[in-house]
Amino acid sequence: GIQVEQSPPDLILQEGANSTLRCNFSDSVNNLQWFHQNPWGQLINLFYIPSGTKQNGRLSATTVATERYSLLYISSSQTTDSGVYFCAVEQRGGSNYKLTFGKGTLLTVNP
Amino acid sequence: DTAVSQTPKYLVTQMGNDKSIKCEQNLGHDTMYWYKQDSKKFLKIMFSYNNKELIINETVPNRFSPKSPDKAHLNLHINSLELGDSAVYFCASSPAGRSGYTFGSGTRLTVV
Numbered sequence: 001g002i003q004v005e006q007s008p009p010d011l012i013l014q015e016g017a018n019s020t021l022r023c024n025f026s027d028s029v030n031n032l033q034w035f036h037q038n039p040w041g042q043l044i045n046l047f048y049i050p051s052g053t054k055q056n057g058r059l060s061a062t063t064v065a066t067e068r069y070s071l072l073y074i075s076s077s078q079t080t081d082s083g084v085y086f087c088a089v090e091q092r093g094g095s096n097y098k099l100t101f102g103k104g105t106l107l108t109v110n111p
Numbered sequence: 112d113t114a115v116s117q118t119p120k121y122l123v124t125q126m127g128n129d130k131s132i133k134c135e136q137n138l139g140h141d142t143m144y145w146y147k148q149d150s151k152k153f154l155k156i157m158f159s160y161n162n163k164e165l166i167i168n169e170t171v172p173n174r175f176s177p178k179s180p181d182k183a184h185l186n187l188h189i190n191s192l193e194l195g196d197s198a199v200y201f202c203a204s205s206p207a208g209r210s211g212y213t214f215g216s217g218t219r220l221t222v223v
């Protein structure tokens with residue numbers, strides 16, 4: 001099956017700093033999403049981004065599908081950005097659709 | 112208006128019991144899923160249903176039985192609960208590959 005690798009596994013920032021999270025995947029995909037799991041355990045969909053660049057406030061994401069990677073940028077980080085960031089990809093095989101997750105990046109933003 | 116809702120949010124039960132988790136989505140999506148998140152936060156698919164039909168069963172023990180009475184509901188029944196079943200279970204739905212997946216808020220199951 002497809003492999004999804006995220007880096008770094010852990011990241012500690014001071015409030016106000018910027019960061020880049022990376023997701024590499026081993027095969028072509030038709031869907032890629034970034035999620036934030038907050039400290040209460042909720043999985044929040046940040047971006048649906050199989051290719052190209054999107055921005056939402058302080059967050060932006062870029063996927064280069066031909067090179068099989070995606071980047072999530074967090075600017076001017078806040079303590080509420082803390083949590084685990086997951087990259088997940090979908091390959092379509094016949095009628096089988098499923099999202100395969102990376103192991104996540106644990107982000108801690110200190111005041 | 113919650114898009115994907117799961118109940119209960121927390122479930123504490125003894126080994127050997129049988130329990131169910133319910134999931135409903137109001138997005139009109141065709142496909143629903145159950146994912147398990149283990150203690151290391153790794154998320155792995157368990158089942159998927161497309162229009163009430165089982166599509167994916169990822170080598171899950173047959174103590175786990177999903178049931179989809181209609182395409183808006185996917186419930187998970189677990190028999191003879193074991194300590195290793197303790198995890199967070201997430202329900203999700205998608206419009207079958209055309210855009211993104213939406214996840215419920217999770218059910219934290221603790222088996223004691």
